[in-house]
Amino acid sequence: MQPFLRVSSYIGTIYHKLSDYLLDIPIFDVLHPNRFAFTFMAKMNAMMDLHKLFGEIIPEQIYSVSEAARYFGVHRCTIYAYISHPEKPLSFTRFPNQAKLLFQGRDLIAYKANGLPKRGRKRKNDIP
Structure with missing residues (x-):
């Protein structure tokens, strides 16, 4: 299983869900004691990826x-x-x-x- 991103159009916010096995790994808690900071960084990375989509212009559009x-x-x-x-x-x-x-x-x-x-x-x- 891999972490995935679900974009909710009715609220307009981005939800992130990490795989269950990733959160259950003991070393994950040692490396990332603050799960909020980890999900915040994942959210920021996803927003940067969405920002890249607007860098391309289609000539006919x-x-x-x-x-x-x-x-x-x-x-x-x-x-x-x-x-x-x-x-x-x-x-x-x-x-x-x-x-x-x-x-x-x-x-x-x-x-x-x-x-x-x-x-x-x-x-x-x-x-x-």
């Missing part, structure tokens, strides 16, 4: 602002700044009768490949 922000590694508000950037605006699509902005996967890949714009700190009165 459509993505939301939050997904684009996660792909670029920036905040959602920064995506809106990229859209209105004077030199390199990020292209987006808006369907009729919807306020939601959507992005093509190929546009996100090309925008990241060309380099994300670097914006300096906003200053009062434009004094450098």
Whole structure:
């Protein structure tokens, strides 16, 4: 038996269950006297694995602002700044009768490949 991960969609949390034989091994208690710390680390590792899934963009798929922000590694508000950037605006699509902005996967890949714009700190009165 191996430890397994069960993702519960109705609560939105991740449950971990270690095999019964692993918890019954005496050396496990010596190496990990705090079972909470062990399960916490397993939970963190699982979350990191889920985070890796969002690193890949499919060119034919459509993505939301939050997904684009996660792909670029920036905040959602920064995506809106990229859209209105004077030199390199990020292209987006808006369907009729919807306020939601959507992005093509190929546009996100090309925008990241060309380099994300670097914006300096906003200053009062434009004094450098």
